[in-house]
Amino acid sequence: MTKNRFYIFIIIGLLISNLLLLVFILIARSPHHKGPRNLIIERLHFDENQVQQYDGLIRQHRMQMMEKQHELMDAKTQYYSLLKNKDQKNGDALVQQIGKISMETEKINFKHFQNIRKICRPDQVQAFDHLIDEFESLFAPEPKPPHER
Known part of the structure; x- marks a missing residue:
């Protein structure tokens, strides 16, 4: 695997983890925030x-x-x-x-x-x-x- 592919996988993995974190925060927001x-x-x-x-x-x-x-x-x-x-x-x-x-x-x-x-x-x-x-x-x-x- 070349260095470029390795970096692309790392970047994609970080993007996915950030999106999952964002979704989790939005879903887990308590009703107190109304x-x-x-x-x-x-x-x-x-x-x-x-x-x-x-x-x-x-x-x-x-x-x-x-x-x-x-x-x-x-x-x-x-x-x-x-x-x-x-x-x-x-x-x-x-x-x-x-x-x-x-x-x-x-x-x-x-x-x-x-x-x-x-x-x-x-x-x-x-x-x-x-x-x-x-x-x-x-x-x-x-x-x-x-x-x-």
Whole structure:
């Protein structure tokens, strides 16, 4: 066998193994990757009008959350920059500010889900209440493999 044929077999073997890996990844994707939007629409059986209302709520929620994330990052940056200085008198105030921003974030999330409940028809409210019981598992980030912890 010539060197060229050997290299061609190696290249073809690598291409096949990469394609198989790609197919495996796409097939093995868990339903958790559907995303909360699609999951809520599916579980609550939203009609087209409700989906439009829900998409508006999502846009509003994302804007509010983005604003709070920027505030939180700014406060944390200021807090950790105190490590450079000997004067750390503002530390407690910054920690309180970080806590306040976290509390506001939770209130925004709570209000978002109240608004989702409001667009539910009476026959969908029970499904929403069941969904609330599953929030921790549905919206928690996927656990990292042991080697990434």
